[in-house]
Amino acid sequence: QMPHAFVSTDRIRSLFTEAMSQMYRAEVPQYGTLIELVADVNAGCLKNNPELRERLAGAGELERIDVERHGAIRLGTAEELFTIRRLFAVMGMQSVGYYDLSVAGVPVHSTCFRPIDEAALNINPFRVFTSLLRLELIEDEGLRSEAEAILAKRRIYTPRAVALIERHEQNGGLTEAEATEFVAEALETFRWHGEATVSAETYKRLHDAHRLIADVVSFKGPHINHLTPRTLDIDVVQARMPERGITPKAVIEGPPRRHCDILLRQTSFKALEETIVFAGDADAVQGTHTARFGEIEQRGVALTAKGRALYDRLLASVRGEVQVGAGGAKAGAYDQELAERFKALPDSWDELRRQGLAFFRYCATPAGIAAAVNGTLTKDPEALIAKGYLAFSPIVYEDFLPVSAAGIFQSNLGTDQQQNYATHSNRDAFEAALGATVQDELALYAERQAASLDAAMGALGLAPL
Ligand code: OOG
Ligand code: NI
Numbered sequence: 527q528m529p530h531a532f533v534s535t536d537r538i539r540s541l542f543t544e545a546m547s548q549m550y551r552a553e554v555p556q557y558g559t560l561i562e563l564v565a566d567v568n569a570g571c572l573k574n575n576p577e578l579r580e581r582l583a584g585a586g587e588l589e590r591i592d593v594e595r596h597g598a599i600r601l602g603t604a605e606e607l608f609t610i611r612r613l614f615a616v617m618g619m620q621s622v623g624y625y626d627l628s629v630a631g632v633p634v635h636s637t638c639f640r641p642i643d644e645a646a647l648n649i650n651p652f653r654v655f656t657s658l659l660r661l662e663l664i665e666d667e668g669l670r671s672e673a674e675a676i677l678a679k680r681r682i683y684t685p686r687a688v689a690l691i692e693r694h695e696q697n698g699g700l701t702e703a704e705a706t707e708f709v710a711e712a713l714e715t716f717r718w719h720g721e722a723t724v725s726a727e728t729y730k731r732l733h734d735a736h737r738l739i740a741d742v743v744s745f746k747g748p749h750i751n752h753l754t755p756r757t758l759d760i761d762v763v764q765a766r767m768p769e770r771g772i773t774p775k776a777v778i779e780g781p782p783r784r785h786c787d788i789l790l791r792q793t794s795f796k797a798l799e800e801t802i803v804f805a806g807d808a809d810a811v812q813g814t815h816t817a818r819f820g821e822i823e824q825r826g827v828a829l830t831a832k833g834r835a836l837y838d839r840l841l842a843s844v845r846g847e848v849q850v851g852a853g854g855a856k857a858g859a860y861d862q863e864l865a866e867r868f869k870a871l872p873d874s875w876d877e878l879r880r881q882g883l884a885f886f887r888y889c890a891t892p893a894g895i896a897a898a899v900n901g902t903l904t905k906d907p908e909a910l911i912a913k914g915y916l917a918f919s920p921i922v923y924e925d926f927l928p929v930s931a932a933g934i935f936q937s938n939l940g941t942d943q944q945q946n947y948a949t950h951s952n953r954d955a956f957e958a959a960l961g962a963t964v965q966d967e968l969a970l971y972a973e974r975q976a977a978s979l980d981a982a983m984g985a986l987g988l989a990p991l
Contacts, residue, residue, distance in 0.1 A: 532699025535618030536649040539641070541709045542617055543652040546716060547594055550753050553718050557753065557820040559770050560795060564755050564763055564822055565592055571758040578758065586648060595756045595823055598655040599716065599748040600634060600741060602677040604959035606748070607658050609683055609691070611960055613712055614639040616694045618646055619653065621964045623925050626951030630932030632939075633663040633736055635956050637964050638926055644974060647924060655926055658959060659742045660952070664735055673732065673743045676724060682747040687711035716750040718818065725806040726813055737939045741817045751938075752794065754821040760791050763822050767795060772820075775937035776854030779930035781837065782865040785873045787826025788884065789837065789923045792930055794821035797938040819938050827920035828971045833871075833883030840867050841929060879918060885971040886918040887978040890985035898987040905988055907979070916982055921974055925967045 551558040568591055572579045582588050601607050611621060619639040627634050640653035661677075664670040690708040694700050700708055722729055722744045733740035742748070757763045761783055767774040772795045780791040797816040804811045829837055844867050848860045871883070878884040888907070890898075894915025897903060903915060910916035957963050980990040 531701055532697075533702050533705045535616065535699075536641070536646050538700065538705045538709065539617035539619065539646075539652055540650045541705065542712060543594055543650060545709050545713050546597065546750060547753060549713060549717065550597075550750060554798065554818050554820065556772060556795065556798065560767075560772060560820040560822070561592070561755060563766060563770055563772075564757050567762050567766070568592070568758045570762075590650070591758070592755060593650065593652070594753045595651060595825075596638075596653045596655060597716075597750050597753045598657070599750055600657045600659060600738065601682075601748050602659050602673075602680075602742045604658075606682055607656070607956075607959045608961045609688070610656060611639070611962060612691045612695065613683070613687065613715070614654065616691060616700065616708060616712075621656075621960060621962060622970065623967045624951075624953045624956060624964045625926060625928045625931060626953075627657070627928065627932055627935065628660060628663060628951065630929065630936070632738060632932055632935045633660045634658060634738065635660060635952065636926075636931070637956070637960070640924060642965065642970055651924065653924070655931065658956060659739065664739065666735065669731060669735055672728070673739065676728075676743055680723065680746060682715050684711045684714050687715065715747050717747065718749040719746045720800065720802050721746070722802050722804045722813075722815075724804065726804040726811045729804060729813065737816075738935070741815070744815075749817065751797075751817050752819045752821045754792070754823050757822045757824055760793060760822060760824040764793050775933070776850055776857040777860055777933075779933040780927055781826070781841075781871075782861070782868050784826075784868070786875055786878060786920070787824065788829060788833075788871070788878075789827075790823060790825050790925075790927055790930065792821055792823040792934065794819050794934050794937060816938070821934065825922050825924075827875075827878065827884040827886075828923040828925075828967075829884050830882055830972075831968055832881075833878070834968075836871055836883065840870060843867055845929075875918070875920060878920075885921040885975045887921050887975065888916055888918050888982040889978065890982045891915055891917050894986050898985075903986055903988060905983075905991065907991070910986065915986060921971055 601610060618641050620642055621637045621639055622642065623638050625636040627636060634657035636655060636657040638653050639656055641647050641651065661670055661673055664673065690700065690704055690711060693704065723746055724744045729740055729744050732743050760778055764774050764778055775794050775796065778791050778793045781788050797819040799814045799816050802813055802815045804813060844863045848856055848863050850856050850860050872878055872881060879886050891914060897915055904910065907916055983990055
């Protein structure tokens with residue numbers, strides 16, 4: 527029997543990424559301007575840094591530099607989250623990591639939907655930061671049940687999108703024609719609707735409870751609220767945004783600029799104020815809503831639990847010392863303090879590796895393979911590295927950072943003010959809604975590192991460690 531002519535989930539993800547990018551550029555022209563600035567800066571970096579160009583070309587990354595790396599949506603109900611998991615599965619994306627944003631004053635918890643295996647990440651690493659509103663954090667009971675009732679009525683997926691998700695689940699894939707249709711149908715969920723589903727009065731009450739609650743509850747669907755291309759020099763893009771009439775947030779989130787990039791650095795431009803029309807009376811009442819923005823990211827090596835603990839400690843110490851205020855006060859002092867304190871984290875690939883602070887991919891070198899032909903080699907990886915028989919390169923961090931995400935949220939809720947206060951996270955409720963457990967990102971990096979080392983040892987004629 528002929529195998530089904532299914533297209534790969536990687537291809538569906540690529541088609542979807544492209545369609546979403548086109549849609550968002552048309553909806554938010556300032557995002558198009560940001561993309562142009564990023565492309566200019568990336569081109570300049572590659573021109574001035576042949577070594578970087580060569581490294582990216584070697585990793586097969588040059589053609590994909592300008593492809594978006596992530597986007598974000600905010601969902602309102604458990605059912606919506608349950609279905610989004612199935613929708614993203616059609617594109618080869620799974621839930622990785624649990625982020626509790628309530629600790630930063632944002633009433634959501636979140637996960638990242640992304641490809642997990644290395645080949646899929648190389649083809650298209652697109653991921654979506656997906657948040658679920660925590661209605662239980664609305665204090666006013668009346669408002670809470672009103673919000674629940676409004677959300678219960680909406681249908682954010684087209685019937686055809688749901689049918690195609692089911693077909694994918696039953697048949698194990700989609701044909702090319704089905705995939706094309708699926709992408710168009712799935713895109714509808716992410717589209718912006720300027721017509722609110724609530725009256726001006728209801729919107730105001732939701733907004734007064736939290737701006738984010740108004741954003742999630744007042745509309746027909748979970749509009750994509752930003753897309754994020756990758757930049758090769760985030761500091762330059764941040765500095766040059768105003769030249770193009772774009773207002774960046776006050777500080778770049780994440781680690782400071784370093785020789786060896788770690789984790790994730792990101793910054794965004796402020797959400798736009800857009801005209802909306804409220805539901806209700808015959809006379810359409812107009813208002814404005816701010817939700818949609820643009821962001822850029824620069825990724826570095828994934829840190830181990832030990833490295834991450836050091837990162838978290840250093841970042842917390844900076845934030846304890848300098849709090850960036852509303853309107854960006856003290857941003858300069860924050861940046862300086864960040865650079866200063868992070869000197870405690872080694873800034874060489876070899877030190878990061880030796881101290882077990884970051885994850886690396888190992889491979890046998892041609893010299894090592896040649897030497898293995900002539901005799902048995904030592905099994906000690908450090909000795910093999912010293913001889914030049916075993917090489918290593920950083921594994922890129924593919925996930926998000928909760929403190930940074932909170933900063934991005936805050937900035938786009940109209941303030942750069944950093945807040946730090948604590949409540950309870952509720953991972954069990956999140957996973958119950960999702961209908962699956964979220965995968966542990968550290969375990970995924972550790973597996974990739976171990977698999978690369980086993981393969982490298984095999985290539986050197988040695989049994990796995
Ligand atoms: C998501 C904000 C977080 C990131 O890159 O950390 C985020 C949102 O505003 O919905 O996108
Ligand atoms: Ni983002």
